[in-house]
Amino acid sequence: MNEPLDDATWHRLDRRMLVVQPVQELRRFLPLLVGAFLAGGTARGGGLGWELVAVAVPVLLGVARYLTTRYRIHDGRVELRRGLLQRTLRTAQLDRVRTVDLTSGPVHRILGLSTVRIGTGAGADQDLDLDSLGRDDAQRLRVALLDRAALEGAPLTDPGADPGAADGAAPPEPDRVVLRLDPSWARYAPLTSAGVLAAAALLGVATQVVPDSAWRLDRLPDLTPEGGGWVVLLGVGLVAAAVASAVLAVAGYLVAHWDLTLTRTPRQWRLVRGLLTTRETTVEDARLAGVVVREPLGLRLAGAAELGAVVTGLGGEQKGTLTLVPPAPAAVVAGVATEVLGSRSPAYAPLHGHGPAATRRRWLRALSPVLVLLVVAAAGVLLADVPALVLVPVALLLLPAAALARDRSRSLGHALVEGHVVARSGSLVRRREVLGVGHVIGWTVRDTWFQRRQGLVTLEATTAGGRQRVTVLDVPEGAGLDLASGSSPGLLAAFVRDGR
Amino acid sequence: MTTLRPPAHRVDPRARLMWQLGAATEVVVLVTALVVTSPVLDLYDLRWWMPALLATYAVGRVGLVPVWRYRVHRWEVTEHAAYTQTGWWARERRLAPISRIQTVDWDQGPLERVLGLANVTITTASAAGAIAIAGLDQATAESLVAELTVRADAAPGDAT
Numbered sequence: 001m002n003e004p005l006d007d008a009t010w011h012r013l014d015r016r017m018l019v020v021q022p023v024q025e026l027r028r029f030l031p032l033l034v035g036a037f038l039a040g041g042t043a044r045g046g047g048l049g050w051e052l053v054a055v056a057v058p059v060l061l062g063v064a065r066y067l068t069t070r071y072r073i074h075d076g077r078v079e080l081r082r083g084l085l086q087r088t089l090r091t092a093q094l095d096r097v098r099t100v101d102l103t104s105g106p107v108h109r110i111l112g113l114s115t116v117r118i119g120t121g122a123g124a125d126q127d128l129d130l131d132s133l134g135r136d137d138a139q140r141l142r143v144a145l146l147d148r149a150a151l152e153g154a155p156l157t158d159p160g161a162d163p164g165a166a167d168g169a170a171p172p173e174p175d176r177v178v179l180r181l182d183p184s185w186a187r188y189a190p191l192t193s194a195g196v197l198a199a200a201a202l203l204g205v206a207t208q209v210v211p212d213s214a215w216r217l218d219r220l221p222d223l224t225p226e227g228g229g230w231v232v233l234l235g236v237g238l239v240a241a242a243v244a245s246a247v248l249a250v251a252g253y254l255v256a257h258w259d260l261t262l263t264r265t266p267r268q269w270r271l272v273r274g275l276l277t278t279r280e281t282t283v284e285d286a287r288l289a290g291v292v293v294r295e296p297l298g299l300r301l302a303g304a305a306e307l308g309a310v311v312t313g314l315g316g317e318q319k320g321t322l323t324l325v326p327p328a329p330a331a332v333v334a335g336v337a338t339e340v341l342g343s344r345s346p347a348y349a350p351l352h353g354h355g356p357a358a359t360r361r362r363w364l365r366a367l368s369p370v371l372v373l374l375v376v377a378a379a380g381v382l383l384a385d386v387p388a389l390v391l392v393p394v395a396l397l398l399l400p401a402a403a404l405a406r407d408r409s410r411s412l413g414h415a416l417v418e419g420h421v422v423a424r425s426g427s428l429v430r431r432r433e434v435l436g437v438g439h440v441i442g443w444t445v446r447d448t449w450f451q452r453r454q455g456l457v458t459l460e461a462t463t464a465g466g467r468q469r470v471t472v473l474d475v476p477e478g479a480g481l482d483l484a485s486g487s488s489p490g491l492l493a494a495f496v497r498d499g500r
Numbered sequence: 501m502t503t504l505r506p507p508a509h510r511v512d513p514r515a516r517l518m519w520q521l522g523a524a525t526e527v528v529v530l531v532t533a534l535v536v537t538s539p540v541l542d543l544y545d546l547r548w549w550m551p552a553l554l555a556t557y558a559v560g561r562v563g564l565v566p567v568w569r570y571r572v573h574r575w576e577v578t579e580h581a582a583y584t585q586t587g588w589w590a591r592e593r594r595l596a597p598i599s600r601i602q603t604v605d606w607d608q609g610p611l612e613r614v615l616g617l618a619n620v621t622i623t624t625a626s627a628a629g630a631i632a633i634a635g636l637d638q639a640t641a642e643s644l645v646a647e648l649t650v651r652a653d654a655a656p657g658d659a660t
Contacts, residue, residue, distance in 0.1 A: 441596065442624060444629070446590065446592045448591075462596075462626035469629075477502075478501035491596075491597050492595065494581065495504055495581070496505070497503050497505050
């Protein structure tokens, strides 16, 4: 199993993939198949030919894919050759390999197979996909790809004098488990925005599925007479939707994150998770640009948080952010963040606030829509025949708006901590973003006419991972530029003036 | 207090004319659409303030904004960094190190071709980090591209 892969010979996909491919192709052709059988069954005879074609084509496609796909590691490159009529050869330098993703769907797992996706950071369409290899072969390929990449990028030196402190000190013992998911954390799932979304989706489905007649007044005679029945019905409906969405959120959490294990290897972080489809993502230290601590309001009130890793070159549906810790107790998140960053401070040290002008902007932005609404309502009461009672609920809206403004202005903050740019903002979805200084590419300084009058700017550190930027909202210009100069001194030196 | 000084160079003065022509085209299309539709569809009574509003918009769009924009737009490329300032109401200053440049693009629309102008766009590994300089003199743009390409090539690493 440990024979070297770098021997210039071409390797094929695993033979067992011949079984997966037809099953998957069949699934893709299922609508067509059903159509073929229905047409063949209900219409006149002679449909059998089409059914055979519909079954045979996907099977042949799978065989063709098996026969024509080959890969090898040779001369510092990984090469993938495929195609029957239109042949393609895709190559990537080993030192450009950023991430290796092993995914096994249910069918793959039964057969002991894994799909390998090699990320090069040039966009998801440039990734190298191998569907599929035997589990051992896939692991061997991962080791060959990433260990070679690590060795060639930076030759191993004395482990005692490891300079990689900025991205987490490498522990001497190999493969240490940093985090293993506790299934009881699934209780936090309904508190995330995903839980709320599930509720909305469920409500949407319910209104679509339940026939229109069920909503008609005259079909509900027992409930309507006093008018109070509707309130009961509405209440029951809302409670049912809330319970169902909570159950869905918990189930979704467990399916996605079951058995989540974060492992520290000497030069990489490895994350394995999934109940039905298992995914294994390996990220090199050099590709881990920073972390994001997300605290949606619900999680924050429950003393929980979630942690994402900002990874350069992570493609596909993960969009550059890898969920290291799904919603979990804040202490767990803090522990993992400390391990990943090599220090607790970047993710938890106190931040510099953005001052009274930024606070005023938060209040103005939160209150002005409600105030406009209030003026409109007042005009309606005075000029038209709108009952004055309308003013009460509108005025009550000021309370949540004020709470939001207060929380948003308290969230604002930034700092330069131990070689990391740190920025925090938001209330309903509060995010604290931590980005290693070495991963900051450039800076964008944005200000509107209003911001200029108050001496504020919105600062962005651009980066190749995560959301492609870390935003410092409404920071006083001087403090913002100090942050930028402090983290990229060579870049800004020629353009800043210290006009003290 | 630390401040950021503006970049050294203004864009070409013809850029102002280009923005004005672009805005004028937009206003002409809008007015034509209104003039054609109002008698045909009979949607609304023409009040005195409607043409006034439109005229104000046209004057602002053609007379004011391009001039404002020209006063804001500036650029500078040094040995280590590219630095631009764009916008008008909302101003945006972008800084990127030469060592992180991935591509340098040069392009020219029809209006720019007539006026002898061109745009230069510098991209980095961050999708949020592209730097665009609009309304450069054609020759300046060409030499800037050549210069940037050489400098970016000289920088080591894969620019992420």
